[in-house]
Amino acid sequence: MSKFFDVLETRSADERKLALATRLPQQIEHAKANAAYFAESLKQVDAAAITSTAALAALPVVRKSELIELQKTRRPFGGLAASQWGKLGRVFSSPGPIYEPEGRSADYWRTARALYAAGFRAGDLVHNSFSYHMTPGAWILEAGAQALGCTVFPAGVGQTEQQVAAMADLAPNGYVGTPSFLRILLEKADELGIELPSLTKALVSGEAFLPPVRDALLARGVIGYQAYATAELGVIAYETEARQGLIVDEGVIVEIVRPGTGDPVPEGEVGEVVVTTFNSDYPLIRFGTGDLSAFLPGVSPCGRTNVRIKGWMGRADQTTKIKGMFVHPEQVAAVVKRHPQIARARLVVTNPDSTDHMTLNCEVGSPGGDLEQAIADSVRDVTKLRADVQLVAVGSLANDGKVIEDCRNYG
16 A cells, blocks of 8 residues: 555655646636635736746735635625535534635545545544534544545544543544544543553644644554644645654645735745645635744655645734634634623633643723623633633733733643
């Protein structure tokens, strides 16, 4: 069986550039002809002239942080989608809210390649612990697993005892989900005295895959790899056995630009990840993810020849991914609006013991009653995530404009 998913992974640089010179102008022309937003933003662009990443860098960036407002003014996808109801198979909602389309093509999110690199093969049973509710995470991984010929158990989130029981009964080969939830499941199995010897591999995403967590899984016989993906783009890059950065997927073009601009930065410099996809249903051209990363020099020793990024290194804006879910400054404002006692608030994100944790610090003059619990309930309602609430004196938070502060240690 081949070490590689297909021949695209080992193309020479010249072969990849030649394919890009043909495919990129076709995709830009398609976006202009079928997506109203790009018809306007790229009106003066000669698609035939955009045959390289250097030429692509002259086009405007549309950023994830703009999607909420874009989708309010031009429903349902801000004019960015080329397919509408009927041609699309599903539509999802992520916090914000931001709506994402899913087309009907097999492995729409291009996840099979990342799963293959992580050791998944036809005939495997995959325990999928991403959420199947409204957001696309579970469907992104399920589509790729089924394209490989795997069978999927749709576990979703929560109900840890039932999930462990199902794993014991069905003996899955692999797991997909967040790394922190896999650790929770394994610890629950220990608590229940249940062994899970069949579980030997994992593809994790949605949060940073820190070395202590990776090593803890390995000590249990589970070899874990990570994929970097978003709800809009699918898989952007994936890890291989080389453990030297993430290989950029063959279905996208990745640029690293200076945050707040569209200007590419020198190799090795940290900047915002900007992605152009060849997806025909959702043809995003220079989509600014708001994530930070940097290109690594050279090629991977695993034999795959596409460029590599260091991985997810935080956010270029204040929108932050926590336990696989994006939390926006607008959501913090929505919580504050529900409680007039709050003068200002700052959401601080940490990761003690390699698990994401939120604390909402609120400036309050007169606390009174069960305000802390009421605020915590509002955070859960708005973000779908739990947070501790800390009431502090008015004027004690830094006056620096920050609403969300990411204090996690990325190792």
